[in-house]
Amino acid sequence: MPTQPIEEPSRAKPLRSKRAVVAGRVLVNALRAGEVNGIEALIRAKMKQNHTPFMIIRKSQLIKQYRRFRKGLPRVEPFYAIKANPHPQIIKTLLEQNCGFDVASAGEMRHVLSLGAKPDKIIFANTIKSAEDIIAARRARVRMMTFDNESELYKISEHYPGAHVVLRIKVDNDLSVVKLSMKFGADPEMAVPLIRKAKSLGLKPVGVSFHAGSQSKNIENYLQAIELTANIFAQAEEQGISLNVVDVGGGFPIPHFDGEIGINFERMAQQIHKQLRVFDENTTIMAEPGRFFAGPAGILVTQVVGRAFRNNRNYYYLNDGVYQDFSGIVFDQCKYEFKTLRRGKKFLSALAGPTCDSFDTLALDAEIPELYVNDVVYVKNIGAYSSASAVANFNGFAPAKIIIV
């Protein structure tokens, strides 16, 4: 029920109201009506028992994404990058599917081990590790880890002699939203010298990894990286070092908007699968998907706590913001589609978080109906890089409670 009068509604600008646009939207909406109704019924049901903000994590979606991945890339063993969302129930659900895990620290390693992950189904995929964390890996018998520089090799050989090391190479991250090659990866020309160095230090160089950049919409990043990796395998073989692990990293994209174009996992997987034929059947091929598994599982449900008219548009203040579960706007460079349970003509509006910081603004151009205090604003596909990077209690606002269904 409306709890507050409309403030200066006449000054809010209606969006494109042309019939053709509306007709197109009606068609698309009709196709998605089933999904929308299901999600909105779930939100309404959960609102009866819970205060907002809350994040619903759907196990069914996690399993669906896991199966899509396995089907699209049957030779590739996924190691879920838990940094995307380390919630215990997500890890347990993926464990039940026999998934492996990519951990970035000893903290993450302990977390997955405590939930039942086996050490040989874990890769310590941070090319820069503290000595303490390497020792923790040795004690836990997590022996596969990545590196991309010589200094790291000395550290690993000192604290974990015989560790299985995977060289991460630098590859193109063109069109990826988060460009990880800016910070990680050895130049491919340095690959063989580094692999030889690893061997000479008493480590076991087992393979090559790369990361095409997160939310990587450019299939060429993967195809070229696989070709580079195959060349390194051949060069290492010539030097008497046989490699047998290819780690194609993460980066597999998901749509954040309904009908978003340029994202087709199945088509992408088909080409990657084909390109991987260059490796024989004795090669273990693995990947480190994060967003692809956790993203679609999450639905964030917030409510409007206040509204104002400023800068020629309605501003709606939500009870979750960039310091909490919308942290992906900052750290993941993510843009979200804001949806409302309320229907009606849409207006360009601003959405902001609850803190006293003006930086805590979520969108200046959200296309939403006129809203009232207590109205629901929800976002789909927000399970990754959201609650995981939320700040505990900035301005006294806690991140959303997670509800697993």
Ligand SMILES: Cc1ncc(COP(=O)(O)O)c(C=O)c1O
């Ligand atoms: C080493 C490593 N592996 C895997 C991932 C997961 O990437 P994504 O969520 O894009 O699949 C990341 C993300 O930062 C990463 O740094």
